[in-house]
Amino acid sequence: MASRIAQLRNWLEKRAPTQDCPIYFQHIPKTAGVSVRTWLHSYYGDRLCPAWLADDLVRLAPELLRDYKAFAGHFHSYLEPYLGRNLVTVTVLREPVARTRSHWHHVRRAPEHPHHLRVTGQTFTDFVMDDLNRVMIEDYQARYLMKLPLSLEVVAHRHTRTDATLSALSEALEQTSLPLCKPELLEGATLALKRMAAIGVTERLHDFLVRVAKVANIPLPAAKAVPYTNATEQNHAGELSPESLRRLRDLTRIDQELYEAAI
Incomplete structure (x- = not known):
């Protein structure tokens, strides 16, 4: 699959910039x-x-949605049919x-959240081993793309x-x-990745932004234009037991394959 993604990227780099369709950054959490x-x-x-969650998006009036030139949020692959508009979709993947x-x-x-x-008292190992958390772990990125x-x-x-809670639809x-x-x-x-106008990885975020800028025909970002925002505290990252690491690898095999194809 990696070679197919590479061929796709070569083709994408030769595409003419788009000025007619809004940009959609399909934001996979974290x-x-x-x-x-x-x-x-x-x-x-x-x-x-301004909508970030699907719950916020569906509360906006349709006439407002027609005027936006860019979208960035947790809308999975359902934004384009919901809007009834063609979109130029881009996304970022991360090591699982x-x-x-x-x-x-x-x-x-x-x-x-x-x-x-339930999770607030769990170690990282507890989190991975708890079956109730599979919805937040198991090939999570692939499921967001599907x-x-x-x-x-x-x-x-x-x-x-x-359900009147803020994230009922997202959940x-x-x-x-x-x-x-x-x-x-x-x-x-x-298939979803093949349809993307640009694919990036978290570790090479600036390269991704450059590709998006070219596709969208907007100014290229400076080398340090965007600092990492909402970054996890690495010194409190937590360690996994060997058993939980094996479980996590098994639960995210497809995510790992997609990530390796994108880097």
Whole structure:
């Protein structure tokens, strides 16, 4: 698959910049996406949609959504059909162990997170070994890329009507993708990446921003234009037992394959 992604990148680099379609940064949580959004906002300003979560997006009036030139948020692969507009989609992937560790940190320090009360007392090993946390771990990046045959509007109506919590829709979207069989997930995530206008990795964020700028026909970012925002405290990263590391590797095999294809 790595060679297919490389061929795709070569083709993408030769594409003419787009001026007609809005940019969509498909933000997979804990992949340095806040830094990407900060950079996009520095150029687009109020032309960047303020919604970050799907729950916020569906509360915005359709006439407002039509005016935005850029989107950056946790909308999975459902934004384009929801808007009824063609989008130029880009994304960033992260090494799965590091991404999972960052997710664990985030849940522990975010009281509003639906899993906070359970996770707040867990070590990183506890987090990985707890089956209830699979929704936040198991091939998480591939599941964010996968496009299921569902309507964001229909799912939003169902969950915002029955649950008034801030992240009810976001949680539902993550839970819906968990039962997917692995071959289907790999195929769907690979197809999603092939359709991307730019793919990057967290460790080479500036290179990714340069590619996005070229695709969007906007000014190139300076070498240190975007500091890492919302970064995990590495000195409190936590260690995994050998058993939990094996489990984590097994749960994120597809994510690892996608990441290695992108670097």
